[in-house]
Amino acid sequence: MTSESTTESRRALTLRDVSEASGVSEMTVSRVLRNRGDVSDATREKVLKAAKALGYVPNKIAGALASQRVNLVAVIVPSLSNLVFPEVLGGISEELEDSGLQPVFGVTNYAPEREEAVLYEMLSWRPSGVIVAGLEHTPAARAMLENAGIPIVEIMDVDGNPVDSVVGISHRRAGIEIARAIVKAGYRKIGFLGTKMPDDHRARKRLEGFEAGLAEAGIELADREFYSGGSALLKGREMTETILKRSPDLDFLYYSNDMIGAGGLLYCLDNGIDVPGKLGLAGFNGVELLDGLPVRLATMDACRREIGRRAAEIIAGHSHSGMVGGERIELTPTLQLGDTIRRA
């Protein structure tokens, strides 16, 4: 070995080191490493060889400061344990893969103040764009987004007043549509089961839409049951038992997500309840999990991956050409009746 093997953290290498090792000016080394401008093949080779031999890793901090360009995209989501958001992140990663942009994730745990803090932290790195879940923010967070001077894409939801661009579905409309389908299938005594999260605005909007949809047919929610925390599948099981004990005459259960819906479905199967004859069921999200169940739960696909991709596309578009922004992309979730809603 040629280099000393001190575990000591020696000073990080700089362009200058590569410059000296290769006998080429710092500026030209910089050009080679960024594939910019015209550099002769001979020089290029010399530089690359030296850089590799030394194990040089460019310092993007200095580069970003000098060029006023940062290839980072801030992505802010409420949670990672929901599986919904990892999928969105997957779509974003995928789309950004070859754009030269890098996603940086932050998690808020559904707390508006955390969102504000995370946003502040991320904006201080001067990213090329921000992708943030939801349209509801603290006034300070909204002000930061408005003044950031970079493309902002709010995702998941379109029901509200976006700061800049927005990509998502209308949860209100999703609620209305499933309500209509349920009514049309002849169900009348309908219960709702969902999370007790004051800051999950999308679940709230779905419920509002759902009630509005029922109201069109003069129907009111017959009962409702809420939970928070714990294993969703288990909670779905328990809540279903609870609500059915309390209101045995219910003929339909609408769950605010597929996990608790699947739990409810398993409960019904275990207890020999006639689904969808005596009792209909529906969830929300179209999670992959459902494919493995013995009976397909009715659900609505929330277009998660697609949302991630489109949002990333908008940010990437800005950095390539000078796009204008203010796009509004409303995706249409498809209703899958599955096996848990009676067919006409």
Add this chain to the structure above:
Amino acid sequence: MTSESTTESRRALTLRDVSEASGVSEMTVSRVLRNRGDVSDATREKVLKAAKALGYVPNKIAGALASQRVNLVAVIVPSLSNLVFPEVLGGISEELEDSGLQPVFGVTNYAPEREEAVLYEMLSWRPSGVIVAGLEHTPAARAMLENAGIPIVEIMDVDGNPVDSVVGISHRRAGIEIARAIVKAGYRKIGFLGTKMPDDHRARKRLEGFEAGLAEAGIELADREFYSGGSALLKGREMTETILKRSPDLDFLYYSNDMIGAGGLLYCLDNGIDVPGKLGLAGFNGVELLDGLPVRLATMDACRREIGRRAAEIIAGHSHSGMVGGERIELTPTLQLGDTIRRA
């Protein structure tokens, strides 16, 4: 409104703007904003008021360059769709919350070259530490990790030769232990079902350990079945049907993860197979999902959240005091027999 509402991206605010607005020198403004050094309350107040009024967001790029300090921790995981990794990330986020450090995530899709690329990208931001899943890296990636001069924590797995610190479980030992438990319960014709991922080293080590454990009792794997992609729950169902058709005399199925194990379990329940009497089942991971199933699948908890927390703790420890590094933390997964392995 007092400020003009041009959508125009005006130049971002600098310390100087705050300095001028408050009539305090840039240096003192900087001190106030970082809570460093002695500043009179009067001055502090003036500065904070001005900064808030302007909506100033510090430029960490410049700050990092000047101070040679970056409060970022690079976190590199193979996948987000596995639910295992989101949980680890959750543990990391939680632990880092009040340490002043910020996690930055990168995803490799189980591809060593992607890992190398992501690592290079992240190191170029000069993070305070790196947390990376697994002990297997390309030679170039390993060299980068060794020369980064910052704390490195490899997580999930301890079977191998770490670069610096390591926090995880021994997947080999996990395989051995479950094999012993299965043999002890009297099962003899044992099948394995798992992913066909050449780069999922942990699954591979579990299988190796499993076979070693069986070998202790002079038993060989009777059959095996692999899959890739698709809904794990569904795949588990399908693979179980396939392997049982092919080898009807199997009396135990060991699944490489809980999702396919749950699929297999549902298949058995549907088809009236006597579990655990005629057929025993076990998975791996201890996913929350299992709590909701009608029968508890035998599994082993992989300590995911704990791994995240401990890894983050090591990085945070380095940045506080000057810790030495090279820690090795082996956690012990607990075997939960559940309802799918015969009791003695």
Add this chain to the structure above:
DNA sequence: ATGAAAGCGCTAACAA
């Protein structure tokens, strides 16, 4: 308690 000067490592703009 506050300010002035120098420079972190790189790149834009220009010169040769």
Add this chain to the structure above:
DNA sequence: TTGTTAGCGCTTTCAT
């Protein structure tokens, strides 16, 4: 095609 000169917006250090 290559090199030189000035910063980018902060923080460090040293002076006041």
